[in-house]
Structure formats: structure tokens, C-alpha cells
Amino acid sequence: MSENILGMRQISKEFTGVKALASVNFKVKKGEIHCLVGENGAGKSTLMKVLSGVYPYGTYEGDIVFEGAVQQFHKITDSVKAGIVIIYQELALFPDLTVYENIFAGNEVKRGKLVDWNRTIVNAKDMLRKVKLNINPETLVKDLGVGKQQLVEIAKALSKDVKLLILDEPTAALNEDDSENLLQLLRELKTQGITCIMISHKLKEVISIADSATVLRDGQTICTLDGSKGEITENAIIKHMVGREINDIYPKRPNPSIGEDVLELRNWSAFDPQLGRHVAKNVNFHVRKGEIVGIAGLMGSGRTELALSIFGNPKAYKLQGELVLEGVPRKFAHTSDAIGAGIAYVTEDRKGNGLFLAQDIKSNITAAHLRGISTSGVINDNEEVKIASEYKNSMHIKAPSVIQLVGKLSGGNQQKVSLGKWLFVGPKLLILDEPTRGIDVGAKFEIYTIMNKLISEGMSIIMISSELGEVLGMSDRVYVMAEGEIKGELSIAEADQEKIMQLATQ
Template identity: 60%
Template structure:
């Protein structure tokens, strides 16, 4: 196979941080090439260099595409050669139609006037290629995340793509949508399209990748030939973290105490569809020192349950009772939930968990400013001491607590979110997809933190779409389907098969 892309000795520096140091990458024509590494290894930065997000002149080294040295000064410049990147955060405009999104900036026009017939015909052709049967005039914001991802790929195909770069394409997708996307990548390979995929999901990489290049701390570690070298998941992990993770979940001897928190007959209606129950007569308990899981398929009502408990942050016509150590709680807003010792770590850290433009220091203390204030004035020195303490305890990789949170890797952002809520001194910590989009090394560190919190006597309620994660971490697992609890499984009886049975059961 011919080499389609070669990146030689790429070095990229940000203020105070060398993100890439002499990185080399070779991608062969017609292959699916995986780029792997821990959070902060430099994967997304390298792809932003390739696609022109970081223009020529802002980095050192050479990019060769089809044997020709390229100096991309913008995304448009790289797209003209057929290099198209789809970022983890989808870039569709929700209010525009599917057709308008696909040809935005690439309008099908004659003499300066958009030809809507041509636009519609071409949109239908592109949607067919990615397996969508939506009406081109449908608003992009009204379709699910999985379908939006396919619209992004259709948009890439409209630009006559030769090299498709997918950055964490399945991070926000359920299992079925993820499988569809992987099948689509294999179909593109048959059509001669070359792909680079960044993903932390080892099982998905093993299904589709021909080659894997591993980065660690901004350097190229190795490139593996998946088929010829008979690569295993353990071999990839060793390359990513520089050590064997014999156990992906830290060992723990549970010290479970009395009942800390209880929900009884908890019922929640959809905020805009008034007659639709999203949580239906759910009762559960969490004991001190216990890690309790909530399993369920997409739409089962797990996040809705968690958010409605957390000061009615979601839902209408909420009924039922909440108890903490036998005393009934009345939580009408988030501040009352925090006051009662309840914290909720959202599944969407970028949208709801952090202020990305603000620094680590302010994000860490934001949910409990009164703890570092006197007469309503923040004590700057105390804020620095607290933030520095969490930086050390949580092993947040950053040169300074004054670093913008948006510049951190996903794993380090998640540690800042955890720091923010631990700083409120909660007794019950609700974790919604706590390791989504995070590499195996950072996951292990976060699991260790969760275990430490449980050992301190806190109650942990953990929602996860990854069944192995729930099985590896939880003492008991509640299972939800269509808003109802369909089962509760103690650790010794739990398996993926048992959980899946309850996840698809009507209860």
C-alpha cells in the first residue's frame, strides 16, 4: 500500500506546555489507522495540526500528503485536498435543516443563487451513503446524536474526502449507533477512503483498525500492525500507559455502614411533554461506604432520576420522598441539595460541569464559595491553597491552577469537576458517566478516587453505560428500563448477561 500521509517531527508548544515533541505518523492509503494514547498524550493536537486548525508556522515539522509537502493555513485549505476532520463536539447548527448543514460554506449555487433542488438531490444521495432516510428539510437539532454524527459524515463526503479524521466519534453514542458507525467506516474502507480514528474504546479499535499509532506525553511510542502482530487490548494498554494494568479496577474491601440515602416512590414527568413519565415509581437506597450502580439502555431514565433528585434540576410534577439517615429532605433547588450534602457530577462536563474559559482555581471552588469567603468577599489566598490541594490530591496534570480549564485534556477536566463537588463536602456523590471519553490510565485514577471516597464513608451512586465498569466498581447495581426499576443485583450475582436481561425487561 502507498503511504497517503506522513507527518515528520511535528512539534507544537503552548505557553508553558510542549504538547507534541518530534511526533511521526505514517498512514497508508485505504486503511483505518487508529491514534491512541492517554488523555493529554497529544492526539487531538496532532490532528488539529494536520487539518489546519493550527496553521503552518504555529508548529515545527513537515506534513506530506500524497508525497507533496503541505503548508495548511486553515481548515478550508486542507479540505481542498480532501482531508476532513469531524471533531468530538459536533459542529451542526441545530436550527438549520440537514441539507443546509451539509452544504454550509459549500453551497450549491448558480450565479450566486442557491439551487435548492440540486441541494436536496445531493443531500438525499449523501444521506443514502451513510444509511439515513431523513427528510433533508428536517431540523438538525430534532434528530438524535447518532444521526447527527452521520450527518457530519455526509457533510465530509460532500467535500470529496480522501482522508477522514474522526475524533472520539462514538463517545456520545449508544451501543447500536456505535456499531452502525463502525460498519460505515468499514464500508468506506471498501470504497478506498482512508480513515484516522481517535478513540479510547479498545474493543471498537480492535474491530476496525488496521494499524495503531500510540502517543504518550506528546511523543510517538510505536505503530502496531493489528492483524500481523496479533495485537491484544492488554498490549495496547501497555503502550499507552507505559505499564501493565493487570487489574483495570483497583481492589477494594467494602466497609458498608447504615443506610445513608433513600428515595421512595420517586416519579418525574417530562418537562415539556406533560403526560410522559420519565421516572416511574422508583425506590432505592444507598448505604454509607457503598458504591451503588445504575444500569440501563439509552432513554431508560437514569440521568433524569439523578438530576431530579439533585434539587429538581430536571422534570415537572415530581412526587415521592427523599430521606437522608431517616430524616425526610425537601430539596426544591440545587442550593438546597448542596446544603443537604448531595453532589451531582454531570455526564456533560463541557456544557454543564465546567466554565471552560475560567481557570482551574475558580472552577474548583465555584460550588462552595462561602467556604473561602468572609463577609461575602472571596479570600484569594485561601482559594489558591484549596485549589492547589486538589491539584495534588487528584493528580491534575497542569503547570498551574491558573491554567484555563478548557485547555486541559478530558481526563484532567473530569478531575477538576470531581474536585469542585468534593469541595462541597457531600455525603452522597452522584456520578453520571464519570469516565466518558477518558483513557484507561485516567479511568484507573478516577476509580481510585471513587474508592477512597467510599472508604471515607460517603455514599456513591454511579451511572454508567459501560457494563464492565459497573461490574468492576459497584457493590450493588439497580437496573432501569423505560423509567422503571426492573431489578437490583448484588455484586456476587452480577454479570453482563444478568444486567442485560433486566435492562430489556419490563419489570
């Protein structure tokens, strides 16, 4: 593996005066798994878009050397022809088409001028075998889970005779089993001579799979770590990523002051008419003032559904039981009722449901509380800019100004905008659903610090998280859900990963 399949030399890229990449050097050996790590906004995705032709030759400075030859990719199809295929976190599949149609979309198997569908299906079966996905190729993609859709994307890449496979946060939306299956597949592809570049914020995955790891920070190459020399460790990666050591990624709260119940659910159930079943059943649950309550459980356990049933029931579940807020039984007919009562919900899907990506930071931060910047129904533009600027500064949102489009921000900064939007409402109870999904360790630390500050000011937080380390590191108490039910309550003193998983799999 001494031969370099890829060399990117002195790569620089600017966006309207902002330097996203500054003389980046990046080398990848043939047949290795090379992880690219760094904080959100460090330049990882930008570098890969330069490599794959999304940002075409002429829009950046520097050279791309692939298999010993300098390349000039003017479009994505040029890099694909060379054997470079990139798979993004947001999968590029057609949900209403079959698996075999997706695998060969744009790369059709033809007989003469016509598509040979019989041969396409046979070839699709071969590709599915390579990724160890035992499904009927005539299945519609929308009927597959996210983990299987990810494997279809890889099968699609293999159908193009890929030499260098790039994966951008491939496990961000996967559960632990699907994540491990994907990593094992990458190890097997490596034995077949396929080189992989993987962008990931999950440091444990990087440590387990990387032969080499390159760290970017502020658009510059910081270092490349060699796995064979034991250089790829969590402490080393974090230190190089953030420019300092973070000895405790979960900041401690000095002298937590926990008060009376803010929210209590009594025999609370939510029935989903579309699914024809309960998504929450006989839940008894309480949250106190100044407390972070973690909700753990596997995907599909009912955690998000429970949160939505509390937050004004936007999914129109049939509700039973009692919701008591600050000692008073309440019924919310709409999310606006819940917001008015002091409950806010930061969704797990910030791009789909949490933010207006085509609008700027100020519009997003004030969106849930326009009355706070309005007089007689007219928005005060100056007040909007002032409020948004205050949140931008206090939450360390990295952007040139509050008129920056949210869709142009990194994932960590988007999450801060989403959080700022709901803090502007002034809630008593904040529900955070997967608050650090898809963001880097530095941004996670900042989010945790914000959470601790809010708790110290008397707010209460319900935190739903699939990361057990996060649940254990930030919670005062933990509820564990499975099949819509609370399977157990643990104090943080008695909670550990084994006990949580035992309850989650009951």
C-alpha cells in the first residue's frame, strides 16, 4: 500500500471572498481506508467536491493527481469515468423506482439503443451480492430502511467500476447494527482493492476502521495520522481538530439545583391511526426544573413520537392520559398551544423540518416568535437583525453575518441556529431530539455547554439521543423506551451502557 492512488496538491477554494480551502495537501494510498476528519466547516466536504468535479476544474487552485496523472474534472461524470464515486449523507436515490433501476440509473445496460432490462436485473443481483444485501432487486427503494438504501448506493457505485469510493458521513443516519455492517463491508471492499475515503464525525468508527486519518482545520491540512503506528487515537484526533485538548467532552455542571416538577405524564398513550398501533403506551414520566432527563432507546422505540405527542401533537395521534405542566393539567390542540405554554421542540431533522435552508439566519431565528420582533403586526427589521446578531454571537454561530443563508452553513452551525430559534421563544421546557447528530466534537462541546447554561438558568431539558455516551454524560436521570413503553428509569449514578441496552431490548 505504498503507492499513492490520489494526491491533491495545494488545493485552494474561495466562496465570495471566504477561503474554504487554503493550500490543502492530501494523499491517499492505494487500497487503504483513509478517514477525513475535522470540525464542521473545516473544509472536508468542499475538498471532496473539488475532487469529484462538483466544483469543476478552473474554480479552484492546485492539482489533482489520480493514478499518476494530473486530472481536470469539469463535471461529476468526468470523475466517475476515472473511477471516483462519491456517496453523500443525503442519499441520491429515486424512491419510487426499483432497486435495479437505481443501481444502473445513468449507467444503463443496453442492447443496441435499448435498455436490456433482463440483463440489468441480473447485473443488479450481482451488485447486491457484493454488498451482501439479500433483497429482491424489483423492490421499490422507498420500501427499504435507511441502512439498506445506503447499501444500494454502494452497489450503484460498484456498478461503475469504482476505484476510489468516497463516503460522506455514511453512518450518520444509521443505527449501531447497520453502521457496523457498513464498516465491515468497507473492510471487505478494501480486500478487493477498492480504496475508500470516509468523512466521519464518529471518532470510534474512525479509530476502528482507518488505516490513515487526515485532519483538516479552518480549511487547512493539520496532519495525517498513521493507524499502523498507533497514532489514530481519540485524544490525538480531538486535539488536532479543535486546536486544543478537550479532556472531558461532557462539561460538568457545578452544583446543579433541581426543583419541582415542570412536566408530568400520567398513563399517557398516543395511537397513530395511519400505523394502526400505539406509538406510546401508558407512559409515566416527569421532568423537574433545572434537570436534564435523557430518553434512550433503539430506533423505532417511540422516543420521537412521545416528544411530538407532548409538543402539541402535530402528527394527530389519538391521545389518552394526562399531561400536567407546572401542576396544571393541560391539553394542547396545536403546536402553537404548546409553544404558548412554554414548551419548545428541536427536531432531529434540522434540514427537513427544523430550518428554512433557503432563508437567512435572522429569518430562521425569529421564525417561531415573530411577535417578539413585531409592532401592530409589522416586523421591525432592525430589531430582527439585533436579536439574531445577539444569538449569533452568544452561540458562536460561524457566519459572515446574520444574512447568510442557513443552507450554506455547516451542520454544527445549522444546529445552533435551530436551537437559537427555540430559545428566542423563551421556553420553560426544551425538548432536544438528537441534538448533536451529524456534528463534530468541537460543536458538540459547544452545544453541551449551552445546555448546561440553560439548566443553570432554571430551564428543563428532555434530551433524546441514540448516543449512549451522550445520554450518560449529560443526563441527571435516564428513561429507557422500547416499543412505545417506558421500560425503566435510572438515576445517572446507577446507569451504564449495559443496563440501558438491557432495558432497550426488552
